[in-house]
Amino acid sequence: MFVGHYGVSFAARKTAPSVPLWVLFVAVQLLDFVWAPLVLLGIEKVRIVPGITASNPLDLYYMPYTHGLVAALLWSTGAFVVYRLARPRDGRKSALVVAAAVFSHWVLDFVVHRPDLPLYDDTAKVGLGLWNSPALALGLEAALLFGGMWLYLQTGTARRMATAGFCVLMLAIQVYVFFGPPPVSDKAAALTAIAAYIVFAAVTRALERPWRIVTPA
Numbered sequence: 500m501f502v503g504h505y506g507v508s509f510a511a512r513k514t515a516p517s518v519p520l521w522v523l524f525v526a527v528q529l530l531d532f533v534w535a536p537l538v539l540l541g542i543e544k545v546r547i548v549p550g551i552t553a554s555n556p557l558d559l560y561y562m563p564y565t566h567g568l569v570a571a572l573l574w575s576t577g578a579f580v581v582y583r584l585a586r587p588r589d590g591r592k593s594a595l596v597v598a599a600a601v602f603s604h605w606v607l608d609f610v611v612h613r614p615d616l617p618l619y620d621d622t623a624k625v626g627l628g629l630w631n632s633p634a635l636a637l638g639l640e641a642a643l644l645f646g647g648m649w650l651y652l653q654t655g656t657a658r659r660m661a662t663a664g665f666c667v668l669m670l671a672i673q674v675y676v677f678f679g680p681p682p683v684s685d686k687a688a689a690l691t692a693i694a695a696y697i698v699f700a701a702v703t704r705a706l707e708r709p710w711r712i713v714t715p716a
């Protein structure tokens with residue numbers, strides 16, 4: 500799953516209004532934020548196998564530290580603790596929402612991945628394999644993204660046009676990932692993924708900042 504994760508960010512922002520949207524954008528991709536550097540370091544492993552699923556060429560054959568079920572629960576717990584320490588005045592509920600956002604990554608990956616998500620260590624791998632039905636997988640990504648966005652727009656503080664335009668752009672990138680050429684290497688896949696996540700989080704940070712209108716003197 501790629502942009503569909505952000506549907507959870509938008510929905511979580513409505514549930515816990517004190518949590519900045521960019522924090523939730525990082526939270527839902529936290530497992531991948533850790534995965535990318537671990538792949539670059541050769542600690543977790545992926546290889547490009549075109550056709551391994553109908554819409555995604557990644558053979559994610561070793562990622563116990565980021566995409567194991569037990570690992571995901573530990574990362575979620577860690578996110579809870581860090582958020583509590585960083586923003587104690589936000590309260591326990593906000594930290595719980597951040598932790599749930601982190602864990603949602605594993606749940607949504609479970610739906611689309613082939614059985615490459617270990618329950619613990621590197622064994623007992625699960626995944627429902629929706630990537631083998633590209634139209635359904637793309638439909639799910641879009642439904643999650645725009646469903647979450649719709650909830651977020653109900654908050655009243657959101658910049659409607661800019662947010663909607665941003666979501667359309669994210670979906671266009673998703674279409675390219677599904678139907679464009681495969682990444683040239685494992686490291687290229689990791690680098691482009693983390694670059695996209697950083698840019699998306701930065702854009703949402705800008706979206707929620709007061710925009711200064713500069714008027715000529």
Ligand SMILES: [Zn+2]
Pocket residue numbers: 530531566604608
């Ligand atoms: Zn993932």
